[in-house]
Amino acid sequence: MKLPTISDIMAAHGRIKPYIHNTPVLSSQQLNKMFECELYFKCENFQRVGAFKFRGATNAVLQLGEAERKKGVVTHSSGNHAAALALAASMNGVKARIVMPETAPVVKKNAVADYGAEITFCKPTLQAREESTRKIMEETGATLVHPYDNFNVICGQGTAALELLSDKPDLDFVIAPVGGGGLMSGTSTCVKGIDSKIQVIGAEPLNANDAWKSFNSGKLVPSVNPLTVADGLLTSLSELTFRIIQNNVDQILTVSEESIISCMLLVWERMKIIIEPSSATVLAVIKENPGIFRGKKAGLIISGGNVDFRKLPF
Amino acid sequence: MKLPTISDIMAAHGRIKPYIHNTPVLSSQQLNKMFECELYFKCENFQRVGAFKFRGATNAVLQLGEAERKKGVVTHSSGNHAAALALAASMNGVKARIVMPETAPVVKKNAVADYGAEITFCKPTLQAREESTRKIMEETGATLVHPYDNFNVICGQGTAALELLSDKPDLDFVIAPVGGGGLMSGTSTCVKGIDSKIQVIGAEPLNANDAWKSFNSGKLVPSVNPLTVADGLLTSLSELTFRIIQNNVDQILTVSEESIISCMLLVWERMKIIIEPSSATVLAVIKENPGIFRGKKAGLIISGGNVDFRKLPF
Numbered sequence: 001m002k003l004p005t006i007s008d009i010m011a012a013h014g015r016i017k018p019y020i021h022n023t024p025v026l027s028s029q030q031l032n033k034m035f036e037c038e039l040y041f042k043c044e045n046f047q048r049v050g051a052f053k054f055r056g057a058t059n060a061v062l063q064l065g066e067a068e069r070k071k072g073v074v075t076h077s078s079g080n081h082a083a084a085l086a087l088a089a090s091m092n093g094v095k096a097r098i099v100m101p102e103t104a105p106v107v108k109k110n111a112v113a114d115y116g117a118e119i120t121f122c123k124p125t126l127q128a129r130e131e132s133t134r135k136i137m138e139e140t141g142a143t144l145v146h147p148y149d150n151f152n153v154i155c156g157q158g159t160a161a162l163e164l165l166s167d168k169p170d171l172d173f174v175i176a177p178v179g180g181g182g183l184m185s186g187t188s189t190c191v192k193g194i195d196s197k198i199q200v201i202g203a204e205p206l207n208a209n210d211a212w213k214s215f216n217s218g219k220l221v222p223s224v225n226p227l228t229v230a231d232g233l234l235t236s237l238s239e240l241t242f243r244i245i246q247n248n249v250d251q252i253l254t255v256s257e258e259s260i261i262s263c264m265l266l267v268w269e270r271m272k273i274i275i276e277p278s279s280a281t282v283l284a285v286i287k288e289n290p291g292i293f294r295g296k297k298a299g300l301i302i303s304g305g306n307v308d309f310r311k312l313p314f
Numbered sequence: 315m316k317l318p319t320i321s322d323i324m325a326a327h328g329r330i331k332p333y334i335h336n337t338p339v340l341s342s343q344q345l346n347k348m349f350e351c352e353l354y355f356k357c358e359n360f361q362r363v364g365a366f367k368f369r370g371a372t373n374a375v376l377q378l379g380e381a382e383r384k385k386g387v388v389t390h391s392s393g394n395h396a397a398a399l400a401l402a403a404s405m406n407g408v409k410a411r412i413v414m415p416e417t418a419p420v421v422k423k424n425a426v427a428d429y430g431a432e433i434t435f436c437k438p439t440l441q442a443r444e445e446s447t448r449k450i451m452e453e454t455g456a457t458l459v460h461p462y463d464n465f466n467v468i469c470g471q472g473t474a475a476l477e478l479l480s481d482k483p484d485l486d487f488v489i490a491p492v493g494g495g496g497l498m499s500g501t502s503t504c505v506k507g508i509d510s511k512i513q514v515i516g517a518e519p520l521n522a523n524d525a526w527k528s529f530n531s532g533k534l535v536p537s538v539n540p541l542t543v544a545d546g547l548l549t550s551l552s553e554l555t556f557r558i559i560q561n562n563v564d565q566i567l568t569v570s571e572e573s574i575i576s577c578m579l580l581v582w583e584r585m586k587i588i589i590e591p592s593s594a595t596v597l598a599v600i601k602e603n604p605g606i607f608r609g610k611k612a613g614l615i616i617s618g619g620n621v622d623f624r625k626l627p628f
Contacts, residue, residue, distance in 0.1 A: 272619035
C-alpha cells in the first residue's frame, strides 16, 4: 500500500493551483477571547463548490491518462465530493457520472446537476452506492474516483493544510474533521511532513465515532448506522486512510451533537460566514477541551459551507 | 445646514482608521455570470458589530469634547447603530445609553448589552423612541448621537465607499441601501467627490419607499407604518440626509420583498457569507434591472450581517 508523502502533496498543489482558490485564513477576536486561544480558520467553505473536496477531485482528474479521460470518471458521494468531481471533470472536458443517495440535501443535488454531471440515485446505504457504482464502471469503463480511498484524492485534500501552514507556520495544533478520513489523511501527512512538533487532531461526532474506535483499538472498526447532524462525516475509514491516520494523527477527539450545532451557530453569528455542521466539529473540539488549547495557536480546517437553509438544526 | 464634503469623509477616515476593520471587497464568478455584470461587494457585514454603523458611531464619539465625554452619549436605534455606539463608546471610555424598541431582534439586544451599554426599552414607534431619548438627555446631559441625522455619523458612514473606491476605482455604479439615509448620504458624497461619472443608486424596499417618494417629488415624505423584511430600512429620511441625497444620488430604485429574500439566500448559498435582509436590497436592484447593469461594474455596499437565525424569511 503506497502512502503519500509531503512531496506528493506539494506536487499535487503545483498541479491543481491554477484551478483552485487559495482560500483565506480568517480569525475572530471575539472567538479568541471566548476560548482563550488563537484560532486560525482555513476557510474551504470559500473553495469552489463550497468545499475542500474540489482539491482532491481536481488532482485525481488531472492524473488521468488520455484513454481514461475519454471514458470519464464515476463516483458515489453524499454530496460535496459529487459536486467537486462534477466540476473538476467539466473544467477539464471529462464526463462525470455520479451515484448519489436519494436522501442527499437538495442544494447538493442541484449543484451536481448544474455542473453537468449524469446522476444516478440509489438507496442511502454504502452497499447500494457501491453496487450502482460498480455497475456503471462495468458498463462504461469509467475510472472510479473514490471520495477518500484514493491516493490522488488524499494528496489533493492535503493541500489545504499546505496553504494554511504557508500563511501561519507557527501553530501548536491543526484540527480537521474525520469522516472517511481523506481530509485527515492529507492534512496529517502534510502537517507532520512540514513540522512534526505540530499536534494533529481529528474531530469526529460522538454519534459517528468509528475513527475514534479504530484509532484507539488499533483495528479498523466500521461505522454502523451513524446518526449525526454532520452529514459529511457519516462514512467510515478505509484501510488506506486508517493506516495514514495511525501514522500521523496525535489524537482523535469526539464531540456532541449539541456542541456541533452551537459552534456552527457561533461561527455564523460572530464571523458572518456560512459553515456546514461537519466543519463545526473542529471548533466543537476547542469548546469541549479548554484545558488542551488555552493559550495555544490552533489552525482549524473549515471543510465546507454547503447547507440546506430550509433544514437548519437551530 | 452644513453639508459634508469629500474632505470631511477623508478626515473621518483618518480619525477612525485605528478602530475599524478595512473590510474586504469580495466578488463571485457565479453571481457575475448569473447577472452578466461585474459585482464588487464591500463587506461591512465583517465590520465590528457586524455593520457599517460602527464607522459613523466611532467618528461621532471621537469628535466629543472633554466635557461631553464625561456625560456620555445616548441614542435610539432598532439595532445596529445601538451596538455600534455601545462598542465605540466603550472602546473610548465613554458611557453609552441606548433606547431600543422592545421588538428589536434578540441578537441585537444581546450585542448592545454585551458591550456594556445601559438599555432603555420603549414601544416600537418613532415618537416613543424620541421621547425616551429626550428624557435621558435632560436627566444626564448625554450627547445625542442620532443614527443618521448627524453630520459626524454621515461622514463616518461615507468611509466604506472611500475604501471601496480605493480598492476598485473603475466602477460604473455604486449602490447602497437607503433607510434613514445616513449610509446613502456618506456614500454619495464620497463617490461624487471622487469621481462624478460614477452613478450612485439608492436601494429601497418598495414597502418602505419614503426615500423614493421624497426623491421623485422633491418634498420630504415620511414613511407611514412601513412593513419590510429589511428591518434596518424602516426609518425615514431627515432634512439633512434628504438634502444630501438630492444633491448627490442619481436614482433610487425600489425592490420587492420577494427579491430581497431571494437575493439574501443567493448570497448565503453562493458566497457563503451572512448578509442581513437590508443588505440584500442592493443585489435585488441588480436582479430587478438587468438592462441597466449588463456588462457594467457595480460596487455594492453590504451594510451588515446581523440576522436572527431563528426567524429566517425562507
